[in-house]
Amino acid sequence: xxxxxxxxxxxxxxxxxxxxxxxxxxxxxxxxxxxxxxxxxxxxxxxxxxxxxxxxxxxxxxxxxxxxxxxxxxxxxxxxxxxxxxxxxxxxxxxxxxxxxxxxxxxxxxxxxxxxxxxxxxxxxxxxxxxxxxxxxxxxxxxxxxxxxxxxxxxxxxxxxxxxxxxxxxxxxxxxxxxxxxxxxxxxxxxxxxxxxxxxxxxxxxxxxxxxxxxxxxxxxxxxxxxxxxxxxxxxxxxxxxxxxxxxxxxxxxxxxxxxxxxxxxxxxxxxxxxxxxxxxxxxxxxxxxxxxxxxxxxxxxxxxxxxxxxxxxxxxxxxxxxxxxxxxxxxxxxxxxxxxxxxxxxxxxxxxxxxx
Amino acid sequence: xxxxxxxxxxxxxxxxxxxxxxxxxxxxxxxxxxxxxxxxxxxxxxxxxxxxxxxxxxxxxxxxxxxxxxxxxxxxxxxxxxxxxxxxxxxxxxxxxxxxxxxxxxxxxxxxxxxxxxxxxxxxxxxxxxxxxxxxxxxxxxxxxxxxxxxxxxxxxxxxxxxxxxxxxxxxxxxxxxxxxxxxxxxxxxxxxxxxxxxxxxxxxxxxxxxxxxxxxxxxxxxxxxxxxxxxxxxxxxxxxxxxxxxxxxxxxxxxxxxxxxxxxxxxxxxxxxxxxxxxxxxxxxxxxxxxxxxxxxxxxxxxxxxxxxxxxxxxxxxxxxxxxxxxxxxxxxxxxxxxxxxxxxxxxxxxxxxxx
Numbered sequence: 001x002x003x004x005x006x007x008x009x010x011x012x013x014x015x016x017x018x019x020x021x022x023x024x025x026x027x028x029x030x031x032x033x034x035x036x037x038x039x040x041x042x043x044x045x046x047x048x049x050x051x052x053x054x055x056x057x058x059x060x061x062x063x064x065x066x067x068x069x070x071x072x073x074x075x076x077x078x079x080x081x082x083x084x085x086x087x088x089x090x091x092x093x094x095x096x097x098x099x100x101x102x103x104x105x106x107x108x109x110x111x112x113x114x115x116x117x118x119x120x121x122x123x124x125x126x127x128x129x130x131x132x133x134x135x136x137x138x139x140x141x142x143x144x145x146x147x148x149x150x151x152x153x154x155x156x157x158x159x160x161x162x163x164x165x166x167x168x169x170x171x172x173x174x175x176x177x178x179x180x181x182x183x184x185x186x187x188x189x190x191x192x193x194x195x196x197x198x199x200x201x202x203x204x205x206x207x208x209x210x211x212x213x214x215x216x217x218x219x220x221x222x223x224x225x226x227x228x229x230x231x232x233x234x235x236x237x238x239x240x241x242x243x244x245x246x247x248x249x250x251x252x253x254x255x256x257x258x259x260x261x262x263x264x265x266x267x268x269x270x271x272x273x274x275x276x277x278x279x280x281x282x283x284x285x286x287x288x289x290x291x292x293x294x295x296x297x298x299x300x301x302x303x304x305x306x307x308x309x310x311x312x313x314x315x316x317x318x319x320x321x322x323x324x325x326x327x328x329x330x331x332x333x334x335x336x337x338x339x340x341x342x343x344x345x346x347x348x349x350x351x352x353x354x355x356x357x
Numbered sequence: 358x359x360x361x362x363x364x365x366x367x368x369x370x371x372x373x374x375x376x377x378x379x380x381x382x383x384x385x386x387x388x389x390x391x392x393x394x395x396x397x398x399x400x401x402x403x404x405x406x407x408x409x410x411x412x413x414x415x416x417x418x419x420x421x422x423x424x425x426x427x428x429x430x431x432x433x434x435x436x437x438x439x440x441x442x443x444x445x446x447x448x449x450x451x452x453x454x455x456x457x458x459x460x461x462x463x464x465x466x467x468x469x470x471x472x473x474x475x476x477x478x479x480x481x482x483x484x485x486x487x488x489x490x491x492x493x494x495x496x497x498x499x500x501x502x503x504x505x506x507x508x509x510x511x512x513x514x515x516x517x518x519x520x521x522x523x524x525x526x527x528x529x530x531x532x533x534x535x536x537x538x539x540x541x542x543x544x545x546x547x548x549x550x551x552x553x554x555x556x557x558x559x560x561x562x563x564x565x566x567x568x569x570x571x572x573x574x575x576x577x578x579x580x581x582x583x584x585x586x587x588x589x590x591x592x593x594x595x596x597x598x599x600x601x602x603x604x605x606x607x608x609x610x611x612x613x614x615x616x617x618x619x620x621x622x623x624x625x626x627x628x629x630x631x632x633x634x635x636x637x638x639x640x641x642x643x644x645x646x647x648x649x650x651x652x653x654x655x656x657x658x659x660x661x662x663x664x665x666x667x668x669x670x671x672x673x674x675x676x677x678x679x680x681x682x683x684x685x686x687x688x689x690x691x692x693x694x695x696x697x698x699x700x701x702x703x704x705x706x707x708x709x710x711x712x713x714x
Binding site for chain 1: 358359360361362363374380381401457461489532533581652654655657658659661662682683686687691692
């Protein structure tokens, strides 16, 4: 499988993506802090700019710094049979939730409105199957997008931006549609109380959806300017009150996506040295791995295997003498699947129940 | 998975435990020689001792040497709708089968009566789901246990033991409940006539359930006093008239369970040298492996991988130069699952049918 980061993280945490993944929307929505309920239809949203003819001229409204000023106006939009919840994330990013009222059934069989390019009109939301629910949901989305465009055009903050010769954030682009998944809490599933330390909204969202404690860390941005030392300190601080810490670093992947080999190498070296207080912990198991490979040549995620390192009391040594793709290929774990990583962890912690007698 | 020995042997012989495992009882029952039928509800049983107030004072009746004297009295117990079959095994061990008569439906959703400790009363059998069958089955078990207690108290052999100041075997503790599984015969499944050479009742029982020939070997005890040379001789004797010999050695596991590292190492060395007539056979494939890892530190089964060695005509050599966990981790088989071992064996024997053209 060539996985998106949402899919690969589901697997790494022990949740079969084939069973549980229904789109990135719910992870982003939970990540920006919307408390999801079963049946919620979720989208990632971009604040963007269209011209007077409705042509998309900037997919990110010139990376507007804070779009939370628009939340009130957008949350006041009334649609038949659904409640609208919208919350801004970092920069131009936001999440939209359509929460069905009693009697309404929505469908996730709808294509988003983001054309993923500029100088065209945003797409109309369209049903991707022949069901009445999908047709109805697509119509609701188009109605919402039109209302949102009106509300944003009239918004004083956008009028101010236009006066200042800045691009107004007058359009929402929707993608990553998916229903809020029902995920067994991590603590039930693995018997481990867990804490998440991450910058990116999606990772925090996934962590919230599986019931992890999500720690806010000042300076954790999910970008290459992130404060790695602050994250490591947060891990060390969390450890005494939790069984399991999931710490995520995003920028290695982003450098790969940008095809920036040197940037990626340098950032990996920064991560290496930042991790040393964790790696030198005693009586603690440490797992270091990636959620997928990101090729600098292809500027994309690939399905290649990633190295994984597990250290801790009683862990068997193997022939690998360094941490990297080639060296780990001769390691004792062989080639395992992401879905099996938590099984290894739970076994090493001595928490795997006996099956049989 | 952290497997019990029953579960791991099912897998090693090619039977998916998730599909076929329903409790240890049937393996023990088949092991002591009860011919099982579909629908039989089976238990492991211990002959034990309770005092006059019904408090358990010895879970093994001072490891009574031969409990077969009680079989007649216990097999005469009449219960409504079921036939009672009980057979003693080695020492204090026995197996109980409740065979439903026409019209009776039993349930395996019942907890056993063994409290796994002393100075308490044995547990009452209790239903573990809300079904009428489970309630009825639990009531039957409790009725059986009470009748068995009466019969054992009155038994002349126990009266004799009391006169001789020995603990009477006046109570049965039941555990490992499970229905007799329907397992495709080994010969059908793998195309190999098979023979089992083992000391422990459970292994012989599993072998019988899959239709293996089970050879009685004098001195094969399933303990560290077992006669390894006699077992190896039995293997050599069986080979001309069978395609596959399953030889089991138990004590390596038992030393691990006891945390006795030195005992385990010494016993492995004994196994090593006892196996040499087998390893030096020509035109014969030899597979040496464990059914699970047993940690001397944790004194328990773990889910860690076990080494496996396959030798024989045309088997590819790999980089492993010794037989052990670390060395085999770099072997050519990689990390395979127990369920896949028989597939390797059948392939090496040239018996795997072609799939496709």
